[in-house]
Amino acid sequence: MTIPRDPLPVVLITGFLGSGKTTLLNHLLRDPGMADTAVIVNEFGDIAIDHLLVESAIENTVVLQSGCICCTVRGDLVDTLDDLCTKVAQGEVPAFSRIVIETTGLADPAALVRAFLTERTLVARFALRAVVTTVDAVNGAGQLDGFAEARHQAALADILVLTKSDLAPPEAVATLTARLKAINPGAGLVPVVQGAIAPDDLFARVPENPSRTGSDVLAWLNGDAFAGRPGDPRSPHDDGIRAFAVTLDRPVEREALRGWLRSILSLRGDDLLRMKGIVALRGEASPMVVHAVQAVLHPPVRLANWPSEDHTTRIVFITRNMEPEALRNSLEVLATRTAA
Incomplete structure (x- = not known):
């Protein structure tokens, strides 16, 4: 398998059940700026990728009309990434320059973050760029109250995407926003409606991890x-x-x-x-x-x-x-x- 000269950036999209991950991901996949992106989801059925976007399927991998590659987690994440990169090397799917991984709604993202920091086969080839967490403005407060996973998803985020803010009362949105800032003051917080945010706008909100120059x-x-x-x-x-x-x-x-x-x-x-x-x-x-x-x-x-x-x-x-x-x-x- 060919090892890239520079580690490929990875963006992790997490969020509790019903918080809008699917809507956000579908919107991102329609953008031409995602054409050289590989998207890894847990199950195609769970994530509900719009079938109109699908162009062809190759053994657990589909190439979307936008040019994105999308595949399911098979076995574990290391196996999935290895399989995907092998297909690129063999010319079965297009090359990519970024990876987006969508988690299940009940996932604690800490396990995936640790994998990208400790698994040798991942460290050599990939660099975790950002954790993006979707939070539902209508139900988010109750989810934060009731589930440790939702709290940890918010605490580990680099970007908090506040969804359905158009459906919640303004005072509820303000209270939830204040609570999220209390849990994770350093994260960027951006409200979206129907997942409508451009990839460049979303990913540009996360500064690069510091290099030796320290510019960021x-x-x-x-x-x-x-x-x-x-x-x-x-x-x-x-x-x-x-x-x-x-x-x-x-x-x-x-x-x-x-x-x-x-x-x-x-x-x-x-x-x-x-x-x-x-x-x-x-x-x-x-x-x-x-x-x-x-x-x-x-x-x-x-x-x-x-x-x-x-x-x-x-x-x-x-x-x-x-x-x-x-x-x-x-x-x-x-x-x-x-x-x-």
Whole structure:
């Protein structure tokens, strides 16, 4: 199987049952901008791809009139991706430059996120670009109340797509919007009607993961969205999910940082839904970018330069049943030990 020179970007579309994933996906697939996209769904029958879009079928894979490739998950995700790429290499289906994966309504996306960070065969060929979560403005509040999966889908999102906002009372939309921002302040939130959003508009809302140059790191971190938040959940139903930022005005030793990250991930990894940060290192002119999803740490990225004049360590957290003060104190201890 041919390995691409650069990892192919992957967009994960998730959302609770009836939240509008199908409508959003069908709208995206009609756009010419999706012509070089591979779409992986769980079952064609479940996702209800519009039959008028189907041009031909090849063993669990269909080529749509728009030029998109669409296939079902067979066995597991690794097998499906391997099968799809093999068909491209053999000329059975067109080449693609982006992958969109649709999950089931009851899926916790953390498992798929972990797969793209830990499965060697996936890490070498694919890069998770964004998690897009659809939330139903009519029923979303009740789903967030009743189902942990819905809360985790919202907490892990890079983009929250608010659907059916034209069918819900304005006050209900405003309350749900405030709750989503409390769960995940750093995510972009965009209302849509009948799934109507252009692919370029949707995908452009997610900054690239920071490279060595760090040109996108501030947009990716979006620390201002967390500023001044007390870390208290907006709703008593939200499983103790808290979103907050921790800052530190003193640099830390690189090895001390690694030890702190290992400790947090090993002790509380399941409750660390997401962490992003830019960290000042003692004796080094440029910072380190850290990013973790639950117990999985992305390889830290050392930037060539600070992205702004502010050289403060800033780490944003979305956690479950973790006290903000405990994390702040642990960082203070880390800095104190570094200074000593």
